[in-house]
Amino acid sequence: MKLTIIGSGYVGLTTGACFAEAGHHVLCVDNDERKVKTLLAGKIPIYEPGLEPVVRKNVASKRLQFSTNTEEGVAHGEVVFIAVPTPPQADGSVDLSFLEKVAREIAVCLDSYRVIVDKSTVPVKTGERVAQTIRRYAKPGVEFDIVSNPEFLREGSAVDDLMNPDRIVIGGNSDRALALMQKVYEPFVAPVLVTDINSAELIKHAANSFLALKISYINAISEICEAAGADVEKVAEGIGMDKRIGRSFLNAGLGYGGSCFPKDIAAFIAIAEQLGSPFTLLKEVEKINARQLTRFMDSIREALWLLKEKKIAVWGISFKPNTDDVRSSVAVNLIEALVKEGADVSAYDPKAMDKFRELPVSKKVKLADSPLAAAEGAEALIIATEWPEFASIDLADLHKAMRTPMIFDGRNLLESGAAQTYGFTYRGIGRGVLPAPA
Ligand code: UGA
Numbered sequence: 001m002k003l004t005i006i007g008s009g010y011v012g013l014t015t016g017a018c019f020a021e022a023g024h025h026v027l028c029v030d031n032d033e034r035k036v037k038t039l040l041a042g043k044i045p046i047y048e049p050g051l052e053p054v055v056r057k058n059v060a061s062k063r064l065q066f067s068t069n070t071e072e073g074v075a076h077g078e079v080v081f082i083a084v085p086t087p088p089q090a091d092g093s094v095d096l097s098f099l100e101k102v103a104r105e106i107a108v109c110l111d112s113y114r115v116i117v118d119k120s121t122v123p124v125k126t127g128e129r130v131a132q133t134i135r136r137y138a139k140p141g142v143e144f145d146i147v148s149n150p151e152f153l154r155e156g157s158a159v160d161d162l163m164n165p166d167r168i169v170i171g172g173n174s175d176r177a178l179a180l181m182q183k184v185y186e187p188f189v190a191p192v193l194v195t196d197i198n199s200a201e202l203i204k205h206a207a208n209s210f211l212a213l214k215i216s217y218i219n220a221i222s223e224i225c226e227a228a229g230a231d232v233e234k235v236a237e238g239i240g241m242d243k244r245i246g247r248s249f250l251n252a253g254l255g256y257g258g259s260c261f262p263k264d265i266a267a268f269i270a271i272a273e274q275l276g277s278p279f280t281l282l283k284e285v286e287k288i289n290a291r292q293l294t295r296f297m298d299s300i301r302e303a304l305w306l307l308k309e310k311k312i313a314v315w316g317i318s319f320k321p322n323t324d325d326v327r328s329s330v331a332v333n334l335i336e337a338l339v340k341e342g343a344d345v346s347a348y349d350p351k352a353m354d355k356f357r358e359l360p361v362s363k364k365v366k367l368a369d370s371p372l373a374a375a376e377g378a379e380a381l382i383i384a385t386e387w388p389e390f391a392s393i394d395l396a397d398l399h400k401a402m403r404t405p406m407i408f409d410g411r412n413l414l415e416s417g418a419a420q421t422y423g424f425t426y427r428g429i430g431r432g433v434l435p436a437p438a
Contacts, residue, residue: 004077156322171200222430232430316385
């Protein structure tokens with residue numbers, strides 16, 4: 001099939017590349033000329049494991065093409081996907097101006113029937129607005145249908161999530177559009193759930209909110225574990241063994257970050273409020289999430305007293321492992337808090353240091369070439385992101401490198417007790433303090 005994707009960000013690019021890999025002829029449209037040039041050269045502007053070879057292969061076979069021209073895009077695809085940013089506004093609601101603009105641009109180019117699919121994460125009832133907008137700006141009589149087809153890909157495993165999805169959700173109100181959408185997804189082996197547009201839009205917000213709720217639930221338990229002298233890792237294992245609960249997304253830590261959860265939870269709260277059904281449970285989820293970092297900073301102060309002039313090493317800057325994305329990263333919030341209190345921060349991340357350099361706080365941080373170089377002479381080490389390579393660092397070497405051997409493990413990456421046997425004082429999340437042996 002001929003498909004068009006408007007917006008070549010994380011979602012648009014990965015979706016376009018995977019559709020091409022599945023055999024479709026895909027044209028990705030983006031208004032950023034520099035980005036389009038980079039992509040045409042087979043290079044990708046983000047770090048996403050496995051994506052570059054898929055892009056390169058499909059660009060070479062001409063199944064994946066790029067353009068800056070929306071008109072060309074609308075002429076090319078029987079189905080036109082919109083995957084543009086929907087950033088948060090100060091009050092938590094979503095800025096839909098990019099989406100609205102693209103809807104108008106598509107409308108004026110429409111000559112014959114097209115299915116216009118919203119892939120961007122949007123509040124419920126957005127599809128109705130997009131339909132009204134296109135109707136208003138399109139030539140009279142031109143036919144189109146609107147579909148909501150939310151994405152569930154995770155950064156760091158986006159290609160696999162797209163090629164082997166748990167489910168495909170298609171929200172539409174027309175048989176003609178639904179039949180075409182079934183054809184788009186024919187090459188993918190996954191259950192397809194067909195719904196109305198509003199339900200599909202809600203599924204996206206409800207899924208992300210539920211995952212965030214699971215994280216906040218275990219983080220709230222982690223606080224109780226610390227007070228009671230229990231181990232949250234064991235509690236998570238114990239409750240996770242119940243199939244109805246499941247172990248995933250029960251990793252206690254510094255809280256959730258990234259470009260999706262914080263924004264989507266705020267947006268869901270905002271739209272629920274607008275609809276007259278306040279979602280107070282989600283407000284608690286946000287509060288617990290923010291509290292994890294506050295509690296962590298308290299525990300660092302409790303151990304080190306004043307942070308001014310203390311040399312503190314931070315391992316991990318990205319919002320989670322296997323990505324270079326630092327948007328709404330809790331690790332970055334943590335570094336900002338340390339710098340604000342006058343700490344002398346040295347940090348290391350395997351992939352995210354270039355993106356971090358674009359942030360103002362980076363000017364006040366030393367960026368090291370390796371985890372051990374960051375820890376050299378440090379009075380405390382913080383693990384802020386659970387990159388697997390940090391778990392295999394030789395703890396004897398680390399002990400030698402540090403001035404005072406103290407580890408604050410914000411992601412419970414190290415085995416409980418492991419650091420202690422090497423003479424570290426170790427503090428995880430929901431695991432209590434394990435003092436170094438006398
Ligand atoms: C998330 C969802 O998992 C995807 O299904 C969804 O498609 C995507 O948002 C989106 O809306 O586009 P992503 O933001 O890439 O994906 O990352 P996650 O793996 O979900 O992690 C989000 C945050 O939660 C990270 O900061 C991570 O460290 C944190 N987390 C995750 C925990 O603190 N504990 C856990 O047990 C799991």
